[in-house]
Amino acid sequence: xxxxxxxxxxxxxxxxxxxxxxxxxxxxxxxxxxxxxxxxxxxxxxxxxxxxxxxxxxxxxxxxxxxxxxxxxxxxxxxxxxxxxxxxxxxxxxxxxxxxxxxxxxxxxxxxxxxxxxxxxxxxxxxxxxxxxxxxxxxxxxxxxxxxxxxxxxxxxxxxxxxxxxxxxxxxxxxxxxxxxxxxxxxxxxxxxxxxxxxxxxxxxxxxxxxxxxxxxxxxxxxxxxxxxxxxxxxxxxxxxxxxxxxxxxxxxxxxxxxxxxxxxxxxxxxxxxxxxxxxxxxxxxxxxxxxxxxxxx
Numbered sequence: 001x002x003x004x005x006x007x008x009x010x011x012x013x014x015x016x017x018x019x020x021x022x023x024x025x026x027x028x029x030x031x032x033x034x035x036x037x038x039x040x041x042x043x044x045x046x047x048x049x050x051x052x053x054x055x056x057x058x059x060x061x062x063x064x065x066x067x068x069x070x071x072x073x074x075x076x077x078x079x080x081x082x083x084x085x086x087x088x089x090x091x092x093x094x095x096x097x098x099x100x101x102x103x104x105x106x107x108x109x110x111x112x113x114x115x116x117x118x119x120x121x122x123x124x125x126x127x128x129x130x131x132x133x134x135x136x137x138x139x140x141x142x143x144x145x146x147x148x149x150x151x152x153x154x155x156x157x158x159x160x161x162x163x164x165x166x167x168x169x170x171x172x173x174x175x176x177x178x179x180x181x182x183x184x185x186x187x188x189x190x191x192x193x194x195x196x197x198x199x200x201x202x203x204x205x206x207x208x209x210x211x212x213x214x215x216x217x218x219x220x221x222x223x224x225x226x227x228x229x230x231x232x233x234x235x236x237x238x239x240x241x242x243x244x245x246x247x248x249x250x251x252x253x254x255x256x257x258x259x260x261x262x263x264x265x266x267x268x269x270x271x272x273x274x275x276x277x278x279x280x281x282x283x284x285x286x287x288x289x290x291x292x293x294x295x296x297x298x
Contacts, residue, residue, distance in 0.1 A: 004203045006182040008122065010063075010282065011219030013078040015202065018064040020045065022202050026064070028195040030074065032170040033118065033153065042069040065097075071113040073097045080223070082123040083288050090117055094150055117152045120178070124156055131159045131175075164188050222278055271297050 005012040017026045027040050034040075046065045064076040075093055079086065097115045102108065125133070135152040138145055160175045167173045173189045177196070187200035201207065208216060266287045273283045280294045287294075 002182045002184075003205060004181045004184055004187070004200075005205055005208075005216060006220055006223070007178050007203070008078060008080055009216070009219040009223045010078075011216050012203075013063060013120075015216075016199070017076060018045070022198070025195060025199055025202065026066070026076070028193075029174055030118070032174060035169075035171070040068050043067060043074070046073075067113075073101075073113060073115045074118065075116070076118045076120075078120045078122075079285065080122045081286060082121075082125075083286060085288060086121075087125065089288070090119055090152055090154075093117060094152065098150065112149055114149045114151065119152065119154045120157060121154055122157050124158065125154060129156050129159065131156055222282065225273075225278070267293070267297065270294055 005015060007013055007016055016022060017029070023043065023045070027043060030040050030043075043066045046067055063078055064074075066074050066076075068074065075097060077090075077093075083089070094115045094117045098112055101112045133152075133154040133156070135154070136145065137147045137150055155175065157175065157179055160172075160179055162172060162176060164176060167176050167189070170193055173193065173196070177184070177188065177199070181203060187196055187203075190196045190200070205213070205216070266289055270283050270287050270289055270293075273286065274294065274297055280291055283289065283294050284291060
């Protein structure tokens, strides 16, 4: 086990950004992400499980859901493997957070607060992917901002290849640390930014209580198991010859394998993950199946 926790596990990601004691880390990261645009001075964590508005609608479960001191809603997600309709899923999550702001009665005049989605992704959305993709609402012809109420930021972690010495901004320093945390022997950048001292305290494996260490180890095992499961599903997709294009790689194998195998392939993957003891939330993220579909599996 390394000196620092793996931030790509469910436990590790929420340990860093999703708890009250480490709220300073999330504020600092968001301010570095939005440098020159605005400054967040405080935020409040909200219930990350949003129940459906209507019978039969899907539950929205976010990794981290919070509101700033001025009312903006921010959803922060870590997604390790590509899935069909991920862009649509991200948009659905933000739309859900917008709709939730509605107030019953005629007195409400649609005065909504901005909703931000920050998505760390360990895969590429498409072949023209950038490290950071900012999606906003603009006029197609003029490029002029149409509304500032919805914004998506996708951070493609595999595209960051700078060394410690090459990092120039605080945003780059964050991405370097997250990408390399589990293999680091020391926490870099403490001289440049004090928050990395706080981060070092939070992510030190040896500082975990016995209970938290067990939770972390279980999270690491689940993370490794589901990576193995998805890789197996991709390999099966290639072997069964769903598409010639599947030869381009494991990642495309996942997408095309599930797409061509359709529902049955997604159910097969879900059964394997459920048998390994993974939660319905984790299975939903990987397969795109609904909670009801997952819970009905034997």
